[in-house]
Amino acid sequence: MMRAWIHRGSLGLCLGLGLLPGMARAGWTVTDDDTVYEIDTDLIQRLAAETIVDQVELPSAGEWREFWTLVEQALQADSLEDLAALSGLAQKAVSYLQAMPSAQPVQAWLRQRQDYFDMARQATLLYPGPAPARLSAPPPGSGSGPRALLVPPRPPAVSVPGPVMQKRLAYLRSRESWARKLRGRFKPDEAAVLMPVLKTAFEAEGVPAAWVWLAEVESGLNARARSPVGAAGLFQLMPATAEQYGLRLKPQDERLLPEKSARAAARCLKALHGQFGCWPLALAAYNAGAGRVARALKKNGADSFDRIADQLPLETQMYVPRVLATVALREQVDPAALPPPRAAAEQGRPLAASRSP
Numbered sequence: 077m078m079r080a081w082i083h084r085g086s087l088g089l090c091l092g093l094g095l096l097p098g099m100a101r102a103g104w105t106v107t108d109d110d111t112v113y114e115i116d117t118d119l120i121q122r123l124a125a126e127t128i129v130d131q132v133e134l135p136s137a138g139e140w141r142e143f144w145t146l147v148e149q150a151l152q153a154d155s156l157e158d159l160a161a162l163s164g165l166a167q168k169a170v171s172y173l174q175a176m177p178s179a180q181p182v183q184a185w186l187r188q189r190q191d192y193f194d195m196a197r198q199a200t201l202l203y204p205g206p207a208p209a210r211l212s213a214p215p216p217g218s219g220s221g222p223r224a225l226l227v228p229p230r231p232p233a234v235s236v237p238g239p240v241m242q243k244r245l246a247y248l249r250s251r252e253s254w255a256r257k258l259r260g261r262f263k264p265d266e267a268a269v270l271m272p273v274l275k276t277a278f279e280a281e282g283v284p285a286a287w288v289w290l291a292e293v294e295s296g297l298n299a300r301a302r303s304p305v306g307a308a309g310l311f312q313l314m315p316a317t318a319e320q321y322g323l324r325l326k327p328q329d330e331r332l333l334p335e336k337s338a339r340a341a342a343r344c345l346k347a348l349h350g351q352f353g354c355w356p357l358a359l360a361a362y363n364a365g366a367g368r369v370a371r372a373l374k375k376n377g378a379d380s381f382d383r384i385a386d387q388l389p390l391e392t393q394m395y396v397p398r399v400l401a402t403v404a405l406r407e408q409v410d411p412a413a414l415p416p417p418r419a420a421a422e423q424g425r426p427l428a429a430s431r432s433p
C-alpha cells in the first residue's frame with residue numbers, strides 16, 4: 077500500500093480546521109509540537125478519484141472557518157433550504173477529516189449531523205417548491221487547490237407555499253420518517269463494550285437505560301467526539317453543563333470517560349424531565365437548551381413538544397424524533413412507554429439545580 081506523509085504542526089492543523097475557539101472553551105491545551113499525519117492513499121482514492129497522491133491539498137484555514145460557521149448557523153436557524161444545501165458539502169468535509177487522524181474527534185461529530193442535512197434535502201425533493209434554492213457552484217479557479225472545501229455564496233431566499241412547507245416539516249418531525257432512515261443501520265462497533273457500562277450508569281441515576289442510545293445520535297458512540305463549539309464525549313456535553321452535573325474538565329476532561337459522562341448525562345436528562353414533565357420536551361431541552369424550550373412553552377401556552385416545534389431550531393425539530401426512532405430501533409420498545417425517572421439507586425453527588433443555557 078502506498079502512503080503519503082504530510083508534516084504539519086498540531087497548532088497549524090487546529091487553526092486550519094477553525095477549532096481553536098471551541099477547544100479553548102473546552103479547556104484544551106494546544107502546543108506547537110510537530111505532528112506527522114499519515115494519509116492512506118487507498119482511502120483518498122476511494123473518496124476522490126482525481127486525487128494525485130503527491131499533490132494532496134487540504135482546505136485552507138479560511139475555508140474551514142467559513143464551513144464551520146455555515147454548519148452552525150444552518151443547524152440553529154429555520155431555513156430548510158440552507159440545511160439541505162449542506163448535504164453534499166458536509167460529505168466532502170467528512171472525507172477530508174477522515175484522511176487526518178488528529179481530526180477524527182470533529183469528524184465523528186460532523187458525521188452524526190450528516191443525517192440532518194440529508195433528511196432536509198430529502199424533504200425538499202419529496203415536496204418541491206416553485207424554484208428550489210441551491211448553493212451555486214463556485215467560480216472556476218477559486219479556492220486554494222483542486223480539493224479545496226469551497227463554501228459557495230448563500231442562495232437567494234425563495235417563497236415556499238405554506239402547504240408545501242408544512243408537508244416538509246411534518247416529514248422531518250415524523251418518527252416514522254426517521255425509522256425509515258435508520259432501518260438497517262448497524263449498531264456502532266463500540267456498542268458491545270459501551271452499552272453495559274452506560275446502561276448501568278443510567279440505571280444508577282434512576283433514568284431508564286434505553287435512553288443511553290442518545291449517545292449514538294450525539295457521537296456515534298465515539299467517546300472522543302468533539303464539536304467545533306466545545307461539546308465533547310459520548311453525550312456531547314458542553315463545559316458548563318458538564319461541570320454543573322459533576323464532571324471535571326482538568327486535569328483530565330471527564331467528558332471523555334464513558335461511565336462518568338453517562339452519569340452526568342443521566343442527571344441532566346433527569347433534571348430536564350423534572351422541569352418539563354415528559355421525555356420529548358426533555359430531549360428538546362437537551363439539544364436546544366432549557367431556557368429556549370421554557371420560553372417557547374410560555375409564549376404558546378403549550379405543554380408538548382409538537383405545539384412548540386415551530387419555535388425551535390430545525391436541528392431540534394429533527395433531533396427529538398431521531399432519538400425516539402433510535403431508541404425504538406435499538407431496544408425494540410416504544411419510547412412513549414418508558415417511565416419517568418425515579419430516585420437514584422446510589423447516593424452520590426446531589427443533583428445541581430437546572431440552569432437554563
